[in-house]
Amino acid sequence: MGRGLAPAGRRDVKLDPVTLATPFFILLVLAEMVWARRRKAQAYEPRDTLNSLLMGLGSVLTGMLFAGTVAAVMLAAYDVRLATIGLQWWAWSACFVLDDFAYYWIHRSGHRVRWFWASHVNHHSSQHYNLSTALRQSWTSVIALNFLIRLPLAVVGFHPAMIAAVAGVNLIYQFWIHTEAIRRMPRWFEAVMNTPSHHRVHHATNPQYLDRNYAGVFIVWDRMFGTFQREHDDLRIHYGIVKQLGSFNLLWTAFHEWIGMARDVWNAPWRHKLSYIWRVPGWTHDGSRDTSDMIRTRWQSCQPDCGTSPKP
Incomplete structure (x- = not known):
């Protein structure tokens, strides 16, 4: 789960769906904690959860710090756009799909290039898999510069505010898939969309699961590019990273x-x-x-x- 672009900057309409969704994130984490106490007590570890929440807070603060820089770069790309795409419904839909395609490559590079992995690894560093893990976000994603993969969207003609908004919705979608409380969605949904089952595979350290299921919203990208792996019900998942942190620092x-x-x-x-x-x-x-x-x-x-x- 990676961060969306900060929607600040000159000439931008301020669209920040993640901020609006944050209270619901907290409520759902609390609800899952209640579920875990009854069904799976080991799903939450207090120090690990606190670490995830503080990483999330730090990510918000660093995002605010670099918002102007990101916006300036995106707007500079938009200034040399090939066309001007308006705010029609189809433009929002197209931008959402294309942004998710860009996210797939941002996420894939975050696992396959060490420079980007250095920023992304903290999201995988928890040995627990729950909704608080979704909030364990990077403090250095802007420094890693992986947001540059979204620049072609602005060059094509999508306004940076639109890109920021759909990236925020993408991030919100990814929150709910960080759970063990949901086993499977309907088959048609599992075929097209990213789900808790698919994303559990992504967070696993089991050898057959490593570097699989990079999708944000649409799992079809993994199916298209050969990185899809289904979850096996008879295989216990081990979460975290290959060399575990061994610390809550x-x-x-x-x-x-x-x-x-x-x-x-x-x-x-x-x-x-x-x-x-x-x-x-x-x-x-x-x-x-x-x-x-x-x-x-x-x-x-x-x-x-x-x-x-x-x-x-």
Whole structure:
């Protein structure tokens, strides 16, 4: 679940659906806590939940801090637009679908390029899967510059305010899929839309689930580009990241991968320094760590006898 563009800036209509939805987020988290006490007490851990909420608050604050910068970049792209697309209903629909397509690639790059993963990893760092996990958002997404993938929408002719609004709706949609309280939606819905079942796979560390189901709203992108994986009811999901944080320290949650990447770049031979930024997470020049592809390949090679979890 990634952040939408902040809808501030000159000539913009202020459209912020996420702010309007925030009270409902809190109410639904509280409702799920009540459900968890009766049905699945281990779904919530107080320190983990507090970490998620504070990460969410920090994300809001950093989003406000950089809102003007993001808006200025988007408006500069809009100034060289190829056409001017109005506010007709079809334009909103088209912008929503195209923005979700852009989100798929933002999200996919967030798992396949270490620079972007350094910003996105904190969203996956909880070993619990509940609605509070949806609020565990990055403080550094603007610094990572992955919002630039949305620039073509402005160049085509969609106004930045419209882009910001549909991105906010996309973010709101992704909130409810962070739950174990819902097992499956109707088959037709599971075929087209992202659901709790699909997104549980995305948050899993099980080898066959790694780097799958990047969708925001429409799971069809994963089906189209070969990254879809269905959830198996007979397989227990392990949540988090391959190398778990082992800490509830808020600053470590927010910055641990940036620190790790900086250390690797500093210690690497000159010819490999950029590779530690732009290659997949886990890549090393000496093969001392595993990438998700390596973990999955090793798991596939030893089936059916090797279990379901990656090595530490």
